[in-house]
Amino acid sequence: GGCGQGCVAILGAAGFLGQRVAKVLAARGLRLRLADRFPVVDPPAGAEVVTGELLDTLEDVIAPDTTAVINLAAVVSAGAEADFALGYEVNLGGLRAQLERCRHLGTQPTFVFTSSLAVFGAVSAVDDETATMPQSSYGTQKALGELLVNDYSRRGFIDGRTLRLPTVSIRPGAPNAAASGFASAILREPLAGVRTNCPVGEELEIWLASPRTATAAIVHGFDLAQAELGSWTALNTPGITVTVRQMVDALRRAGGDSSLIAWKREPAVEAIVGSWPARFQTRRANSLGFPAADDLDLLVSTHVNEHVSH
Amino acid sequence: GGCGQGCVAILGAAGFLGQRVAKVLAARGLRLRLADRFPVVDPPAGAEVVTGELLDTLEDVIAPDTTAVINLAAVVSAGAEADFALGYEVNLGGLRAQLERCRHLGTQPTFVFTSSLAVFGAVSAVDDETATMPQSSYGTQKALGELLVNDYSRRGFIDGRTLRLPTVSIRPGAPNAAASGFASAILREPLAGVRTNCPVGEELEIWLASPRTATAAIVHGFDLAQAELGSWTALNTPGITVTVRQMVDALRRAGGDSSLIAWKREPAVEAIVGSWPARFQTRRANSLGFPAADDLDLLVSTHVNEHVSH
Numbered sequence: 273g274g275c276g277q278g279c280v281a282i283l284g285a286a287g288f289l290g291q292r293v294a295k296v297l298a299a300r301g302l303r304l305r306l307a308d309r310f311p312v313v314d315p316p317a318g319a320e321v322v323t324g325e326l327l328d329t330l331e332d333v334i335a336p337d338t339t340a341v342i343n344l345a346a347v348v349s350a351g352a353e354a355d356f357a358l359g360y361e362v363n364l365g366g367l368r369a370q371l372e373r374c375r376h377l378g379t380q381p382t383f384v385f386t387s388s389l390a391v392f393g394a395v396s397a398v399d400d401e402t403a404t405m406p407q408s409s410y411g412t413q414k415a416l417g418e419l420l421v422n423d424y425s426r427r428g429f430i431d432g433r434t435l436r437l438p439t440v441s442i443r444p445g446a447p448n449a450a451a452s453g454f455a456s457a458i459l460r461e462p463l464a465g466v467r468t469n470c471p472v473g474e475e476l477e478i479w480l481a482s483p484r485t486a487t488a489a490i491v492h493g494f495d496l497a498q499a500e501l502g503s504w505t506a507l508n509t510p511g512i513t514v515t516v517r518q519m520v521d522a523l524r525r526a527g528g529d530s531s532l533i534a535w536k537r538e539p540a541v542e543a544i545v546g547s548w549p550a551r552f553q554t555r556r557a558n559s560l561g562f563p564a565a566d567d568l569d570l571l572v573s574t575h576v577n578e579h580v581s582h
Numbered sequence: 583g584g585c586g587q588g589c590v591a592i593l594g595a596a597g598f599l600g601q602r603v604a605k606v607l608a609a610r611g612l613r614l615r616l617a618d619r620f621p622v623v624d625p626p627a628g629a630e631v632v633t634g635e636l637l638d639t640l641e642d643v644i645a646p647d648t649t650a651v652i653n654l655a656a657v658v659s660a661g662a663e664a665d666f667a668l669g670y671e672v673n674l675g676g677l678r679a680q681l682e683r684c685r686h687l688g689t690q691p692t693f694v695f696t697s698s699l700a701v702f703g704a705v706s707a708v709d710d711e712t713a714t715m716p717q718s719s720y721g722t723q724k725a726l727g728e729l730l731v732n733d734y735s736r737r738g739f740i741d742g743r744t745l746r747l748p749t750v751s752i753r754p755g756a757p758n759a760a761a762s763g764f765a766s767a768i769l770r771e772p773l774a775g776v777r778t779n780c781p782v783g784e785e786l787e788i789w790l791a792s793p794r795t796a797t798a799a800i801v802h803g804f805d806l807a808q809a810e811l812g813s814w815t816a817l818n819t820p821g822i823t824v825t826v827r828q829m830v831d832a833l834r835r836a837g838g839d840s841s842l843i844a845w846k847r848e849p850a851v852e853a854i855v856g857s858w859p860a861r862f863q864t865r866r867a868n869s870l871g872f873p874a875a876d877d878l879d880l881l882v883s884t885h886v887n888e889h890v891s892h
Binding site: 375393394405406407419420422426504 | 730736
């Protein structure tokens with residue numbers, strides 16, 4: 273893993289996790305190339321920024337000096353379900369273009385692919401040997417990516433590793449349209465004194481990671497030596513299983529006003545989120561030294577410290 | 583499943599299983615379009631034959647009158663490992679082209695995709711919930727296909743079903759270069775009075791299906807109603823777990839001369855074949871009415887009746 277003396281390309285660097293990963297790696301003094309179709313706001317000093325569509329900029333982003341690629345760019349769940357062709361074009365076609373570019377470079381860069389719990393079907397509990405039977409186009413595209421990254425690694429074209437991340441909460445910023453958006457909104461909005469709706473029941477279980485936990489998992493995945501991964505390169509990264517009620521209890525402990533949450537169930541959201549597994553075992557990640565996940569109180573207090581004005 | 587009043591397209595119709603499936607469906611009076619890059623020898627009466635590369639002929643083969651597609655065309659295991667780009671071009675790109683063609687037709691044809699035990703990694707036992715962790719490019723491409731067929735089905739673009747077939751033995755004809763080729767050769771050659779080598783030890787277990795069993799599985803998979811498949815469309819089809827010794831014993835019982843088999847181990851073959859799982863549970867296929875697999879003696883005697891001159 274890692275990048276030696278070369279340049280680390282971060283694809284999707286304008287996103288929330290991309291910005292965090294870039295900061296951590298810049299603090300180590302690594303050379304960074306930050307690529308996104310959107311402008312990267314406030315990039316770390318010295319980082320090169322490439323703005324444009326992936327296929328138009330690919331040869332500049334994954335270049336002969338690129339020793340590592342961190343792939344955080346994707347059409348996300350609701351988008352891939354709403355636009356079938358676009359999801360495959362970006363999430364499969366774009367990934368294949370990146371992998372082919374790496375293969376033709378012939379330099380075997382480290383390649384960190386981020387996957388999702390959406391690769392699993394409606395199973396009650398998940399471990400590192402659970403079959404991927406996705407029930408969405410996004411989950412299908414992530415499962416396709418896991419297989420491709422594994423095969424390109426096995427053939428020696430990349431040093432690949434796939435990290436299946438939990439739902440990330442608390443995401444900063446405005447509410448988004450993702451079915452999992454409430455998992456951030458029911459904490460973030462009341463902490464900012466804003467009303468929100470919880471579309472699911474308080475008994476629902478969710479598999480969560482804080483932004484700090486998810487960032488640490490990506491960076492640790494980047495650092496791993498290929499040999500540690502064995503014959504299969506995908507693994508579940510650490511998270512916590514929590515109920516919505518436990519999340520609201522943590523909100524109250526942090527001084528948030530839980531009466532700002534309305535409880536109007538939305539069957540469409542419940543159907544999607546309720547089909548995701550929430551009980552994960554992360555044995556491989558634990559044995560490979562991935563940092564343990566922040567608990568709920570740390571998850572909330574970190575957000576307050578970073579994003580809530582006092 | 584099935585085809586209503588339309589035309590059934592068989593892709594890879596010049597192959598060994600394609601010819602058998604075509605005969606069964608022709609005997610039912612179905613309209614057939616037999617496609618292959620090689621000429622189809624002795625097609626059933628009334629069948630339309632299309633000879634040419636898939637991408638050049640796709641719009642004629644999967645046409646508005648096509649109500650079912652049976653996909654038996656692939657770059658096989660040794661080929662996909664020897665030529666990385668070709669394997670992905672045919673086994674992934676070709677499949678995607680077929681699925682996109684079906685999607686744009688808008689007629690939701692039945693789509694039978696044939697997969698392989700190569701989708702599994704080195705696990706001792708397999709059931710319908712075992713994760714696909716392939717250790718070859720061929721197995722990767724088949725696992726990619728399973729995911730695509732499932733998602734195109736879920737979205738209503740096809741009525742898809744994926745059949746994971748065992749190693750098929752006894753294949754008629756000349757020895758081939760596949761790592762599993764010995765599983766046919768050690769029976770076929772002595773039955774024809776020809777010497778052969780067995781590259782593996784006699785304790786090795788193999789997951790086998792006779793040509794008749796594999797053909798019956800494809801036809802039954804074609805006949806299934808989509809609703810019977812539930813939320814995941816791939817399943818393991820029936821086979822038998824046998825050791826090489828049991829195969830040689832069956833050869834002797836059928837009057838074959840087992841002294842025609844030399845026993846020179848080939849580590850490259852042993853490494854590949856020894857990594858395949860041989861113990862399968864086919865619960866879903868059994869409950870869906872797939873015919874039970876021929877046993878070893880029937881497998882041998884059927885071959886003798888069909889292919890050995892007396």
